[in-house]
Every structure is written in structure tokens, then in C-alpha cells.
Amino acid sequence: MYGHQYKKWGVVVSVIGFITMMITRFGKVLFLKKYSLDQQYAVFEWIMLFGLILVMFCKEEFEDERAKAIRLKALQTAFIIEQAVLLAMALVTGTYKSAGPIDASLLFAVSALGIIMYLLIFHVGLYFDFLWDFEDRGLLENWRNLNKNKWGMLVYLVLAAIAFLIITFI
Amino acid sequence: MDITQTDLAVAIGVSKQTIHSIESGRFVPSSVIALKMARFFNTSVEAIFELEPED
Numbered sequence: 433m434y435g436h437q438y439k440k441w442g443v444v445v446s447v448i449g450f451i452t453m454m455i456t457r458f459g460k461v462l463f464l465k466k467y468s469l470d471q472q473y474a475v476f477e478w479i480m481l482f483g484l485i486l487v488m489f490c491k492e493e494f495e496d497e498r499a500k501a502i503r504l505k506a507l508q509t510a511f512i513i514e515q516a517v518l519l520a521m522a523l524v525t526g527t528y529k530s531a532g533p534i535d536a537s538l539l540f541a542v543s544a545l546g547i548i549m550y551l552l553i554f555h556v557g558l559y560f561d562f563l564w565d566f567e568d569r570g571l572l573e574n575w576r577n578l579n580k581n582k583w584g585m586l587v588y589l590v591l592a593a594i595a596f597l598i599i600t601f602i
Numbered sequence: 603m604d605i606t607q608t609d610l611a612v613a614i615g616v617s618k619q620t621i622h623s624i625e626s627g628r629f630v631p632s633s634v635i636a637l638k639m640a641r642f643f644n645t646s647v648e649a650i651f652e653l654e655p656e657d
Contacts, residue, residue, distance in 0.1 A: 492617075493617070494611075494616060494617035494620070496615070496616040496617055496620050497616070497620075497631065497632055497634075497635065498616070498617070498619070498620040498623060498629050498631075499617070499620075501629075558619070559619070
């Protein structure tokens with residue numbers, strides 16, 4: 433993993449990517465004259481994703497065993513949610529003949545969803561641990577104890593839904 | 603002993619949040635961290651940690 437000092441650059445790059453995506457989509461401003469608006473949007477999508485990936489691979493200031501445990505749990509949860517979304521999409525596109533082919537932007541959205549979910553769960557778990565009743569008992573045990581974690585899980589699910597709606601439908 | 607969470611965190615090489623999580627029982631540390639804490643307080647691990655009935 434990269435050092436903690438690169439994390440802020442990842443955040444800056446992803447925020448710039450997201451803002452320029454929004455300007456492209458809603459302001460219809462063409463910064464890259466060689467491309468169309470849709471192509472420019474895709475370029476800024478990749479810039480945002482690159483920033484998120486950089487954040488994902490940067491250590492925390494104190495990368496101790498608790499940070500590693502929460503990172504692992506965040507990866508597990510994000511993986512399961514991403515697989516569920518992929519399977520649901522496969523079910524929908526396989527069931528309805530009218531559904532068009534899956535294009536690159538949808539694949540991008542699913543990939544970005546997994547990364548955003550991971551970063552959300554990791555950072556909320558690490559810095560707002562009153563929301564996450566952490567127990568070192570594995571993912572399945574924590575899912576069974578949802579009545580303990582319900583507020584934390586509610587926050588995660590709402591944030592995840594907002595993130596998914598933004599990257600999918602804007 | 604007049605020790606803050608930050609003092610202990612710096613001494614054993616973890617974050618302040620980790621010390622807070624251990625104190626509040628939300629995080630079970632590894633034996634390495636437990637031994638470092640015991641050494642810092644100049645006592646035994648059993649004097650700091652104990653098994654809960656559900657463990």
C-alpha cells in the first residue's frame with residue numbers, strides 16, 4: 433500500500449473528477465475540444481475513479497491492527513454488496529428482452545459502487561466507531577447481530593444507495 | 603497514574619481511537635498489543651484484561 437501522504441492527492445483528484453463530471457453533465461461545458469460531451473464525461477469518470485483507487489490503496493496515519501480489521505470487514509461487505517448488485521443486474525437484463533446490452537458506463541458504475549462502498553464503510557467504521565459496534569467475530573456473525581448494529585447499518589445503506597443513484601443515473 | 607489515551611497510544615504504537623475502542627470493549631486487541639499495554643503499565647496481561655462470560 434502507498435503511504436498516508438498520498439491519500440489527500442487521491443481525494444483531490446477524485447473531487448476534481450466528480451466536479452468536472454457534474455459540470456459536463458449539467459453545464460454542458462466542453463473542456464476537451466477533441467471529444468464530445470459524452471466522451472469528456474467518460475474521461476472525467478475515469479479521473480474520479482483513479483482518485484478513489486489511490487485513496488483505496490493508501491494507508492491511514494495510524495495503520496494499526498484495528499484499522500486493518502476494519503479495512504478487511506469493509507472489503508468483505510463491499511464485495512458482497514457489489515456481487516448482489518451484479519447478480520440483480522444480470523437477473524434483470526436476462527429476464528427482460530427489452531433490456532439493452534450492458535454498456536461500459538454501467539460496468540463503470542458497478543465498479544465505482546464497490547470502491548465507494550468500501551471507502552464509506554472503512555472510514556465510517558474507523559472514525560465514527562460509535563456507529564459500528566465492532567466485534568471481532570466475522571462478517572456473518574455481525575450480519576446476524578443487526579439489532580445491535582442497526583443504526584450503523586442504516587447509515588451505510590442510505591449512503592450506499594445515494595452513492596449508487598448518483599453514479600448510475602446522473 | 604496520570605496517563606491520557608494519547609500517551610498510551612503513542613507508547614504502544616496505535617491510534618487514540620484504538621485505545622478508546624479497547625477501553626469501551628468494542629475492539630479486542632491482539633496478544634501483542636495486550637502484552638505491550640501490560641509492559642507499559644508494568645503489570646500482567648491478566649490484570650488488564652479478563653474473559654467475559656460469552657467468550
